[in-house]
Amino acid sequence: MVLYASHPKSNHQQMLEESSQISSFQERHIGPSPNDAQQMLEVLGYTNGNNTEESSHRFSPLDELINQAVPHAIRLSRPLKLPKAQSEYAALTQLKEIASKNQVFRSFIGMGYYDCITPPVIGRNILENPGWYTAYTPYQPEIAQGRLEALLNFQTMIIDLTGLEIANASLLDEATAAAEAMSMSYGFCKNKANTYFVSRDCHPQTIDVLQTRAQALGIDIIVGDHQTFDFSEPIFGAILQYPASDGTIYNYRAFVEKAHAEGALVTVAADPLSLTLLTPPGEFGADIAVGSTQRFGIPLGYGGPHAAYFATKQEYKRQVPGRIVGVSKDAQAKPALRLALQTREQHIRREKATSNICTAQVLLAVMASMYAVYHGSTGLKRIAENIHQITMILAEGLKRLGYGIGSEHFFDTLRIDLGKRSLEEILQACEARKINIRIFNARTVGISLDETTTEKDLIDLLEIFAGTDDLPFCVEDLALPTSPSPHLPLKRTTTYLTHPIFNRYHSETELLRYLHKLETKDLSLTTSMIPLGSCTMKLNATSEMIPVTWAEFGKIHPFAPQSQTQGYQILFQQLEEWLAEITGFAGISLQPNAGSQGEYTGLLVIRNYHESRSQGNRNICLIPQSAHGTNPASAVMCGMKVVSVACDSEGNVDLDDLKAKAQKHSKELAALMVTYPSTHGVFEEQIQEICAVVHAHGGQVYMDGANMNAQVGLCRPEDIGADVCHLNLHKTFCIPHGGGGPGMGPIGVASHLMPFLPGHSVVKMDGEQRIGAVSAAPWGSASILVISWMYIAMMGADGLTEATKVAILNANYIAKKLEPYYPVLYKGKNGLVAHECILDLRSLKKSALIEIDDVAKRLMDYGFHAPTVSWPVSGTIMVEPTESESKEELDRFCDAMIAIRQEIAEIESGKMDAQDNVLKNAPHTAESLIVGEWNHPYSREQAAYPAPWTREHKFWPAVGRIDNAYGDRNFVCSCLPMDVY
Structure with a gap:
């Protein structure tokens, strides 16, 4: 999506480009149309006629906005070196070809990982359903029931x-x-x-x-x-x-x-x-x-x-x-x-x-x-008993073939002594039948069975160990009674899953209705924008999600031989190369499977780097007061001591305080953790000097990648001065939040830190100085990496850069429209924000007794999820629209915020009661409006339908405002009796 061209084009050339853009994924991903973007830029005061750049050609108004918002000193001077953008069809075709290089063997490796059956009603209606996977963390619980x-x-x-x-x-x-x-x-x-x-x-x-x-x-x-x-x-x-x-x-x-x-x-x-x-x-x-x-x-x-x-x-x-x-x-x-x-x-x-x-x-x-819920206690027990039954049959068959079993007490896993048979011979027979088993050592192997194991699997396994297709017995003759089992020495005698919730939805019809009922209680991106600052709730495109459920990616055991996972290895290699180009770093580790784990991993890498240079005494981590709360917690987990750095009145890192702290702790300085753009939503002009100060005192710079959505294609962490940065793939690179997870938090590192990237004890990785594993699996949550691969492949360099520009445009548009009603707390050098803005609502408490939560809950009546509330500054909201939201949706959100400000004005003027008003009583449920007497000084209509669009489609909060303190005083974290529902 090229909003404005730098040079005029012929009509023919323009038609060809527009024709190709109609079907391009970039057009699908970015919300505002070129005409809408033009109008938004005009609101911000950027038109083709007011270019301030000293250049022989005219820049587009969008480029001019970006040049004013992003410091020139850190700008990337060339396009990203990424493959050309592909259409959705072409990208899916290429990824399918990559996936075909994975070999899906039957897995009996175990080690905590088992093949299983995803009931189709759950797979289709949860895993593949954007109503479930595009929701955010339930911090606004009234719309997350x-x-x-x-x-x-x-x-x-x-x-x-x-x-x-x-x-x-x-x-x-x-x-x-x-x-x-x-x-x-x-x-x-x-x-x-x-x-x-x-x-x-x-x-x-x-x-x-x-x-x-x-x-x-x-x-x-x-x-x-x-x-x-x-x-x-x-x-x-x-x-x-x-x-x-x-x-x-x-x-x-x-x-x-x-x-x-x-x-x-x-x-x-x-x-x-x-x-x-x-x-x-x-x-x-x-x-x-x-x-x-x-x-x-x-x-x-x-x-x-x-x-x-x-x-x-x-x-x-x-x-x-x-x-x-x-x-x-x-x-x-x-x-x-x-x-x-x-x-x-x-x-x-x-x-x-x-x-x-x-x-x-x-x-x-x-x-x-x-x-x-679907299987209930009876169904789960039946599954477990079936698995145990076939494990007993396998054990008996192996004994008759002359093999020793490690223990007579087992559930689903056997340790098998090979005796005189060679391991190589067994593995060759396994490979011929496309079967994987666990290798303990040259004389011992393991087999773990699961709910997908069939009689054919059992026969194949016995024939492998028999060394012949002609077993000396019939498998049917090996059947043993399920109960009582001599192999379960500690039998369960207590009941479980007795609650009605686990005993009423065993037919697909009933479960389908239950899932749909729950889905309708949740506000997700299928309902409206979720404008959470620092959380980047952007489009999770269907074409990105489809490959997650392909068997070639989904049915691979994490410890399968790498000879069977060549497709995954290609995926990893390409994604690492792309992320390295986007960040400027020399090396990438995909192992951390959450942003918090990426922070932890990055700091561990820094810690081991210092120790390798006989500077293990370096244990001070400087962290700005505005940092994410996970930053100091991660530092402490890495054995570091946190020293806070002040922020100035503009929300930037206080450079003088940083210099003083760096000087004071020069001999012990390990790292600085800094978010860029800042947690306050601006591009700090002094970021390179900040990094230089830390480096001058022997420290390393850890950049929190939460705000990477404002950097891609415009600047790069390594070029700025960072030594390590984690990337929230569930933010910038389109892995959905899934209602609060999953996520991925890979890290990028400069060349001198590459030797210290995470290793793994099961799947060996080159490098003697690697830190230990930080996740159970060598490449973290590998199956969802296909989402980010698809996003980058379909956007290409130009698309990714354009997305970043539009994210910044959208944020500045909201800031401009709402500033007359809510002051924008922090701005950059030229009065602009980055990809998010902080609106100051603190004065409302004094003028109208309105708390920040009152505004958040009232937004639910308008059909919106609140922005980030009271963070990083108490009494403020942080808004991040992302590039995926259209001008129409941005305007709708702004209209809601303006209308709420007018409702507050009625309180300030005395027209509306300070305690009994639409904000204090929000959100309004359908039941509260219909059942019982209506004794409020405002109408039901004002409560329920405060904006025109709410009459066309109304999202009803499932419950009224929740008493958090009551719940903590009366702590219950399991299902209540059914009569209370």
């Missing part, structure tokens, strides 16, 4: 299966959840121990991530045998795998009792499906349970995204990492859901936060919860 209910179901499911008292709304992956459990245990340690015991029977990727986390925090890790560990060395905690990684089911009760006697907390990493048959961790004394719900209908996806779980005891509720959905009540005393105990979050606690995780895997947790 659908996904909050689904997450409450998820928490209830986890509480029931683990036998513990509370659970959160999911974490990034099982290994990360284990690391969070270790950190929480460390915080509760009362015996002053500094050592954590890790069972050698844990999954190797979990051990890897634990060791990475422990090193930065100064924690000593003992990896050992829980059966022989004598507690001679004090420990503050321990983690056990249940069943063990090799399939063995151990009775951990005695170990747990000994650990508790030493004052240590015990975490159990448990497979949730096995817990339908096995004694839950809470019943044998575990303090924390973690694990993955991937096998609850979530595709393998070469490692993700998948929803991990975290459950613990009630007494630890304020230290639980991540988000917790809790029950409260609304203004009409109806039950209502919202995120509970939010004072734990990083934006409030900053460097005192218990974790840096500010996200969840919401979309995947919703899918997993609905898998349980």
